Amino acid sequence: MKEILIVEDDKTLNALMARQIKAMGYPVKPALNWVTARDYLSANEPALILLDCRLPDIDGHNVILEVANQYPVIVLTAYGSVQNAVQAMKAGAAEYLTKPVNFDELELILKRTLETEALRKEHQFYRRQIRALGETRMVGHGKALLQVNALIDAVAPSDVTVLIEGESGVGKELVANEIHQRSARADRNFIEIDCCTLHHSLFESELFGHERGAFTGADRRKPGLIEGAEGGTLFLDEIGELDLTLQAKLLRVLESGFFRRLGGTKDLRANVRIVAATNRNLEQMSREGKFRRDLYYRLSSFLIQVPPLRERREDVAELVAHFVLHLDIPQRIKKSVSTAAMKQLVAYDWPGNVRELRNIVERAIILSGGDHEIRPEHLAFGASEAHALSGTSLSFSHDPSLEEIEQRYLEKMLEKHSGHRAIVAKVLGVSERNLYRLIRKYGLLKS
Secondary structure (H helix, E strand, O other), X not given: OOOEEEEOOOHHHHHHHHHHHHHOOOOEEEEXXXXXXHHHHOOOOOOEEEEEOEOOOOEHHHHHHHXXXXXXXXXXXXXXXXXHHHHHHHHOOOEEEEOXXXXXXXXXXXXXXXXXHHHHHHHHHHHHXXXXXXXXOOOOOOHHHHHHHHHHHHHOOOOOOEEEEOOOOXXXXXXXXXXXXXXXXXXXXXXXXXXXXXXXXXXXXXXXXXXXXXXXXXXXOEEOHHHHOOOOEEEEEOXXXXXXXXXXXXXXXXXXXXXXXXXXXXXXXXXXXXXXXXXXXXXXXXXXXOXXXXXXXHXXXXXXXXXXXXXXXXXXXXXXXXXXXXXXXXXXXXXEEOHHHHHHHHHOOOOOHHHHHHHHHHHHHHHOOOOOEEOHHHOOOOHHHHHHHOOOOOOOOOOOOHHHHHHHHHHHHHHHOOOOHHHHHHHHOOOHHHHHHHHHHXXXXXX
16 A cells, blocks of 8 residues: 655654554655655655645645646645635645644545545546557548657657647547547546637637626626636647737747736636647748747647648548448448449548548438448539539639639628528538638628
């Protein structure tokens, strides 16, 4: 059985707690200062640390920040104030006790903390077992995907900020989630925020939270997503759309590890790992002054580029089999894919990447009805796009740029489908999120 480390400079209290804890059946290791405790930790792993909040050689809160990710910590404080308890819990303490110590309460808290830690370790064990069995949502064994998986395995155990680059539909969110699941933060929250769907003022409130009275309608304090992801991972999708002012505030979080709620005056610790993703060229944007260069360098300290599906055709068959087996389409029979249909699926260039493949397989399952086999006639590559193009013409009095063509075509499609974004997104072969980004880019939002 592992020992309970007691770090308390009061010799009498230390001895009393050691005697009491031994009587409960737990082995103990007393330490009167942090130097002794640190020497012990360099060669041993305690089951739990009982820690005096004020030690002669270090501030106890700094100790919590250092060790709470490795061992459960119960803080001892002579002051009994709510503020001290809250500070300790925010720093990562599992529980706290006030002096003079009530030994019945000590026994209860020790048992509860050790039971919670045992459950946490059991949970992590089963997660590792599942991963060992290969039950990952990263489907495919081609060379390109194996390289992505190797990068995920390399970076996941650390807290390094990661930037994921890739076209729309390649699975950037999936990569971010895998980084979280393979990290020590896996048992805490994974929270996603989409940088292109919120106005910058709303985004700031969502990310950092706000104090009561920070703006009109702020009738109460609201914690932000950084606090919601406490101890876990915050995924910033489409970070290339982030307002320059917010980029500066995000940079401060990354560099200092602290943030402030809107309307607040107190710095709060950001115990969160940040993973960002983009389908844009942030390096070029930084050269053009559209994205902060210092933020780009900070984000891209570890870069993962997710290849488009056309560059990993060897994974198409496995992806198709996965979707056929796992897509939630009720009242269907078990299906296979004909050799001819699979050849077409592998040969197609997939401009919409894995997302488009999933949609086409889902449509094929429905169209094949009671057939046991999906055949070429059930596949509809770009069918909606082809339908939308019929009867649509674009004319210019000059040689247009690609952006001008894109804008005019988007206007035509919005007009043709009465501004129905879901339909237009399907026509263009993009997600509604990316459609919204294009609409905003070209100033086509209707007030």
